[in-house]
Amino acid sequence: MFVDHSKEAPHDDLSAVAALDEPTRRRLYELVARGTGPVGRDEAAQALGLARQTAAFHLDRLAAEGLLDVVYERRSGRTGPGAGRPAKLYRRSEREVGVSVPARQYELAGQLLADAVEESDSTGEPVRAVLFRKAAELGERLGAEAAAGVVDLLERHGFEPRREGDTVLLGNCPFHLLARKHVETVCGMNLHLLRGALATSGDTGYEACLSPAPGRCCVVLEPAS
Structure with missing residues (x-):
């Protein structure tokens, strides 16, 4: 994404x-x-x-x-x-080229995890807490740039959003293999990432929730309560 x-x-x-x-x-x-x-x-x-x-x-x-x-x-x-x-x-050139189908973002997950480990080592804050905070901060930066709303942002970055009634399901997880092996850590990171994006996108109609199911991302966008 x-x-x-x-x-x-x-x-x-x-x-x-x-x-x-x-x-x-x-x-x-x-x-x-x-x-x-x-x-x-x-x-x-x-x-x-x-x-x-x-x-x-x-x-x-x-x-x-x-x-x-x-x-x-x-x-x-x-x-x-x-x-x-x-x-x-x-x-x-220094440009790195990678293509995956469907879209994957393992480099991003690695960057967030490495930053979290380094900050945790220097501050003593638990690694997972740092990871979730940094994921939310990144989501906030992305959401602030999402002029057409968070669903369009997710579409452009490979989450493959689709509507089922009032809910938006995400057909693709950019962290698929990692999420299969490290569910709590990676799905939590993804959840905070999308919550951060929603917080700054101006799209107040949805909230990000964990709802794992086979064949799609563990996060869904539910109508805001």
């Missing part, structure tokens, strides 16, 4: 993965990724036996997907007038 890269870069993870499905493009990405420094078009073309134009096309596509960063350097070592134009070079 909550790892939203849209504010970091206008790239889509699925599109990036699809870009690597092309064999030549994947070889170029691997060449750059394994290099000890930025790689130029001529260097890449020579290493893989490609035409320079072909290498340039695929390198630029990888850069457009956010998989490579573009840098400019003068490799001659000369500076000033007459030094020539800097060469266009490519290096692996």
Whole structure:
């Protein structure tokens, strides 16, 4: 749900993965990724036996997907007038790409848990109490940005909300495998996350409640009492 890269870069993870499905493009990405420094078009073309134009096309596509960063350097070592134009070079970006179907957010759970353990270690507050508080704080930040309401927020982030009467059920749990093994901790984290989102979204029609059932998230949105 909550790892939203849209504010970091206008790239889509699925599109990036699809870009690597092309064999030549994947070889170029691997060449750059394994290099000890930025790689130029001529260097890449020579290493893989490609035409320079072909290498340039695929390198630029990888850069457009956010998989490579573009840098400019003068490799001659000369500076000033007459030094020539800097060469266009490519290096692996720091962007991480992951695609799961249905949507999962294990990285988010790991971040919240790690933060909770560190704060608990320094303050003595129970880990689970810190985790639930931090989950609620994150939910509050997300809810404050949910201009169209919390149900739309859940839809956009993969919870697959569906209405059954006055109740909103969530067809997908972003923490599915973790929740199966650590029900109290992970479902409690999720509950506080959604309660935080409801608190700041302006959507006063619902309240988040635990209601585990097979095939869906353990949290449901019930009509507010």
